[in-house]
Amino acid sequence: MYLTVVIMLPLLVAVLLLALPRLPERAAMGIWVATTAAEVALVGWMWWRFAAEPSGSYGTEFGYEAKVSWIPTVEAGYHVGVDGISLPLLAMTAVLFLVCAVWSLAERRRPRTYAALFLFLQTACMGAFAALDLILFFVFFDLTLVGMYFVIAGWGHGDRRRSALKFFIYTFVGSLALLVGFIGLFLGGDERTFDMVSLTAEPPLRDSPVAAGLVLLAIGLGLAIKTPTFPFHTWLPDAHTDAPAPGSAILAGVLLKLGTYGFVRIAMPMLPDAWQRWAAVVVVVGVVSAIWGALVAFAQQDAKRMVAYTSVNHMGYVLLALGAAGLAGQADAEARGVATVGAVVQMVSHGLLTGALFLLMGVLWARGGTYAFGRWGGLAGPAPVFAACFGVAAFGSLGLPGLSGFIGEFQIFAGSLQAAPVAVVIAATGIVITAGLFLTAIRRLLTGDTVAPTPAKSWGLNDMGAREVAAVAPLLALSLLIGVAPRVLLDVIEPAATTLAALIGG
Amino acid sequence: MSGMGNPLELLPEMLLLTGAVGGLLLGMWTPQRRQGRVAVVAVLLCLASAALSAAALAGPDVEVFHGTWLVDTITGVVRVVVALGAAVAVLLCRSSLKGRPRETEAYVLVLLAAIGSITLAASGDVLVLMAAYLLASIPLYALVGMQKDSRGVEATLKYFLMGAFVGIVMLLGITALVLGVGRSRYDVLAAVLPDQPTPIVAVGVLGVLAGLAFKAGAVPLHFWVPDVTAGTTPAIAAFITTIPKIGALAAVFRLMDGPFADVPLDVPLVVAVIATASMTLGNLAAFAQDEVLRLLAYSTISQVGYVLMVVAVADRTDLALPALAIYLAAYTVANIGAFAAAAAAPEARTIAEWSAAAGHRRWLVLSLVICLLGLVGTPPTAVFVGKLAAFLAAADGGLAWLVVVAAVNTVASLFYYLRWIVPAFGGVGGGAAGSAASGGPGAVLRLPVVVVHGAAAGSIVLGVAAGWYVAGIVG
Amino acid sequence: MEVPDPNTSAAGIVLAALVAFPAASGGALLVAGRRADRFAGFVSVAVAVAACGLAAVVATGRPVLSLPFMAAVDGGSLSLAVDGISAVLVVMVTVVTLAVVVFAAADLPADAARARFFGYILVFLAAMLLTVTASTVPALLIGWEVMGAMSYALIGYFWHVRGKISAGTTAFVTTRTADLGMYVAAGAVLAGAGTLDLSGLAALSGGWADVAAAGLFIAALGKSAQLPFSAWLSAAMEGPSPVSALLHSATMVAAGGYLLIRTMPVLESTGWAIHAAAWFGVITALVLGAIACAHPDLKQALAASTAAQLGFVVLAAGVGASAGGIDHLVGHAGVKAGLFVAVGAWLTALGATRAAGLRGAGRRYPAMGAAAAAGCLVLGGIPPLGLWATKDEILAATHGPALLTAGLAASALAAVYAGRILATVLGGRAPAHELDAEEHGTRRVPAVATAVAAILALASAGMGALALPPVAHSVKELLGATGEPAPSLSSMIVTGGIATVLFVSTVVWRRTVMRLADTPLSEWLGLPRLLSARPVLAAARFAAHADDHVLDRAVWGVAFGARRLAAMVARSDDGGIDRAVWAVASGARRSAGVAARSDDEGIDRAVLSIAAGVRRLGRAARRPQTGLLHQYFILAASGLAVLLALLVVVG
Amino acid sequence: MSEVVLIGLGVVAVATGIAVFVVDSMARATYALLASFLAVAAMVLALELVFLALITALMMVMEMAIMAVFMVMFMMNPGGLMPMSMMHNTRGAAAAGIAVFVLLTAGIWLVDWPAAAGPLAVDPTHQLGEAIMGSHMLVMIVVGLGLFATIIGGTVLATHRGRYDRFGPDLDRAPNDPIPGGLPR
């Protein structure tokens, strides 16, 4: 019940916002921020309770479970719960939505609808992370799609309709592939259920490798598009470029995680044998994504596109780790556990840092209406706060120790090496390219002579205001916290993640 | 042998018939401007019929008229859905026919066609099926051409000639069945047909399938759908593309589950091929459509394809019946909603015109988006649950390839639904000044808008409550 | 290591404070920003003094510390431990830092963003201390990488000056490339030994040992600016002089050598890595020594000589002379920091770093000149001064004629470049127009700077005491390397003699040596080209192009082609069979046209054909809808016939 | 004997059927069609279905009469004197017709037909009556509804004047017919 409140509260408020026509716009925004703050508090309480529990009990069990039958003939229902893998993602989601709400306080275009849409999106995202039923997961998964489509199409800029359409169609393809895969899981099991817990306990299709492979292919395709991995990532840069800053932050920070989370929550535990059999392919896809994403990002002339492409790179690492976690023949459970933990940390870390980076891109857009590297320069002078924030976020994103990115990437590399040494060595070159591209970005944007596009000059080139800092700073602070004291996060993740790694080949 | 049974089992149909006859008589003495009272009578009787049917759903399966009328889950679902659909259709017709001389007759014909549709589904005898085919077709011919405008009468003519042609094919099939079996009841057919010579079975099965495929608007007998839909008014189109289809699809389901289940031919494969062809052709043809109604027409063709997935596996899996039940209801709601949106701006023929006329109404657009996304199968709308159930059933019935085809087609369908959603939503975004409100082509009618909202809400409610719905009727 | 609960012991807390205190105060300075400019210098001197004190406590107490940090595996924690080597380095690092901070406080202009500078320096100090005390891979890697990042920030400290940040980028990316080795080594030790503790390295065997050794080796080469990574050190000279003095001579670059000495067991266990280290070290000493002899810019020459001197440390790791290596590291740190302070002070005063401008600088500022001269003597390995003794310790362990010859040649080169520098700064005064080439000079050398340079030079000179066997022995005991060979007296005389002769000759025939400046040596032998990002950029551009034009279009082409052509054909096809024929013809022609155009744009042909196929289907789907009833009849009948055939044939 | 009759009638039915689409006027086509219908009715009679044969014949005669009137009223070529040909796609249609015929015939001759299951009913009409009032009552009910629908639908489509045209929108005035004599209300 508690969890249901956490999930549904934003939706409820969204409906309320739309239903009260007399509500002043400012009040609506206030309610939005208050709601998201309440969500953070609610999730925070869950975290606190979770941490208070003796560790290890959440390896396979779920907390805050709620179960209501929905479509009884096919054993699909409203079943939600939280474990060590989903809780951090829920927390990250809540935080990101809070900062996006703060950020959007200055939104002037139909703010009430905007707030309602974001709240709706929040319910969808939280629901997807908490879902313990394949169909429920799919429902929320698809709803995020719808919500984000309208965010981009309605509040984006540039060629926003086209980008939104591309995003929608592309990821819709993915979600349908996912659905086909889910059906395969349903039919393959002895029990005929969509319940994730049951399917994890008794993985279906153990006796039919070909069918399991096909099902994994379908699910993998769907998740790969959402994640996105090479070569299914091309919707990403366009969607980001034309999305509003909070939309980008949510898209990259939260929605992409749905893909990787799906791998962790569905593909791996429910098809352990097939995952093991095809793990090499996952590793290759991860490595190619990491390198390709980094290279393409390096060549971008547009700062936001660059940030977008680095997501491909970072998600490539996650896939690498998850693939390596599946190579049970080559590595012991301990190393694979480290890799899995790293993958989950990387998801959280990427959410925080990329969210911050996209909001910072929003600072550029708000000042000058362009993200082009060529139009900006020397911003460290007039905008030191922006420069500092961007620097921290960039270094975090390139994996500097002390920030969260390192915690994820180090464990990914260290844990995966035993299983896939060559792949890790190749993928690790990605962190050099990432370093190069972020430092290049810093050089172009922040240093040298101060350059700014015409509109910014005429308005005066202000540094980040209090609202913007209030939105970005918490993300960076959390990243720093995780980087310095990762146990806060790892204590929650490790039991569940290592159990998962042990499940494969076990 | 059940004998005559209790004719009162047909009370829901009798109510509808009462509505038809009573409405006609009432209309005879009703002034032109006040024919709304006929609509009220019709709607009330539809609702009563639906309520009665819903109550009867809980009861046991019974046979009436010597097994030629079957009251069971399929019949029950179709009864409820058709009666409610007919009520909505009457409302929609009211908005476009208000005060016309033939208004009363339109309601009467709607009710008669509804009875025909239910009869298709409830029939337990191929001869009754044929008669139901007639009853479900003839009122529609008249309804299509009601306005007597150039496009309408052309549509009537095409619909009628196509129907007559297919009627012959169907009769040919029934004759073949009777030649072989000598009897027309389903249970006898189910028992004897498997032993009959292949040519007889093949012609018989295909003939009957052809007739029902025509009513359902499935390939290769779909040609009437776009022309008729585009030729008539949106309100009538909503009715024609929804209600008879439900009856026909339910009838095919019943046949696949009974008489055709054990024949030595691969009938499910043929149905699957029809399903594939329908969804694919419908989607492809809709791609470049600019006319709202034609687009929706093709969309209904493809939707029929999805239902036929379920039909194909009718006797192979227990999942088929719930899938059919939920999909039919879901499809009805979403499709009526979409057509009602078209009916809200009857003057607008193309998508652009529609967006100009109604795009500034944000709630209308929102509901339309829900209905269209519902047709795509986006959760949590009802069609999503239906599609899910259909996919499951088909996969469980050994037609996994069909599931893949259907998934691909669903993606393809997104393209043209978005072709309407995007400009409509753009109207919300861009038309803040409300310039389109005054200068647009034609006003927006109130009643259809209400129907759109109702459909949108219904789609979501049905989607969320799908479990209880299915459990209530199947469980 | 079996200390009961080390975390709560007083010594453990001191160790934690040693790292955390500079880090925290540095972070505070950075956050405070320009508001803290005025007292930043003072604060950082105080912190450095405190660090020195803490270091002394730690060096004697030898505490260990373990904080839970990362993975749930053994060694995932953040563990620090102080053994002999660490004790020496901890003291060395804090002392040199204190000296440099004092110098910087005097050298840095008052209006500069001092808080930022000192903040970076203090964070760097913390990272360096973490590196030398780390006993687990995560701890090591944190120090290692943060060090690199601070180096970047400090090199690019004057961000508004074009080129500074680029130089920092080069330095950081280069060292990070090498750092990949560390990541790989971490994975290898986890895979091979199931732990992330550095002690696990010794337990490795077989392939994982090779992988770990290779990774660590590459990481060390990068950090210590050994070949082939040397050139980043040249770029790093763009940074302020105190930075060069601290990071790029005394501390950060030393970390590579330190790491190799630390991990000698695993290098040895592979068999090949130990030889590779010896040869890479000695070749670096030779090549970079030659560059140091030739480079007309004194700062650059000092940088090259740094790499060359560290080559000896790497050689020491390769030949198993850990004590010699550490001694050399420490000695070199002192002397090189002193020399950089001198050159930095002159840069501030005279505005020049090139030999032409610095000629006679020692005569202008005699005190500083004396300190620099002392430094040069030490650097040149003149007996009985510091580096002479330490270098001999390394050479004593060197076996094999080739390696030994190369080592001797390298030490001879050291005498040459040291002599050249001495000759330059003590030569005739440079004409006024050569001054202020780099920046506007203040013509003033603060006494503090002179004192710092002198102290550092004298300290390292004093390390000549190591030539005395008892001293050397006690140091070896301290470092736990008692078994290592000591140099024989004769060899020490030989090396000292060679060095002295060459040093003096260079000073005498300095013009001949100066001519080397016209050779490619003055451009670092093209080594910077090795670090060019051009291939990566080219690959990146290719990938980006492919991404936009192949991958994206592929998807888009399939998806939208269908609709577009369907619309196109719909216009041309208004029903009627004969028109349809025309439509097919024109459609095909149009497709061909589209194909030709798109091919120019680089779209994949296969994709196009799929798209065309879908389009054709879309067109075909609506072609039957002619509006002509008799055609509907025919089509329906044909369709039914097909279905009938299907039914009969398949059934 | 009955075989000869049946074959003969069959030939007549088919021949006149073909004639419908060969003759060059609509009137003649109508008569040819009537002839074909009557031949079939006669065949049905030969199959001892007296009642069905009779109503077939009667219905067809009436229908053809109506059709003839219809043509005179509406269509061109009154009296069927002017030769005309309104055909399209003759070849395709012929091919389709022949294909269907061949297909069906092949089926008919391939099937191994069983013997009659049971004796001929003494009174087929009685048997039919029993069925209509018994087991097949529902068929007739639905058919009846169909006819009801046909009446309404046909009227709606075919007439352009309804009660409101005749009696005014409020149904309160005397019939206003172009040709007086329509039914009162």
Added chain:
Amino acid sequence: MMLQIVLTVAAALVGVGLFGALSQQSIVMVMMGLELALNGVLLGGAAAWYFLHPSVADAQVLVIVLLVVMAVEMAMGFAATIAIYRARQVDTIDMADELSG
């Protein structure tokens, strides 16, 4: 044997009717073709009763249904023809092609 012959006649009628329905332009003539085909089916129904299943009345009822279909379709056909003729002065199906695509 006779069964086959009668059925062949029926098939021939269906074939001819189909030919007519496909080849004629005039709406009324198309309807004639359809009626002819129906007539053939009717013959088949009668044959089914006489030769195969004389003991049950189902085939007879089929014939009744066939008759009704013929009548009803004729009626609706005329109505539709009148309607389109009134609206457009059109009496051939080739001219009814406004709706397409």
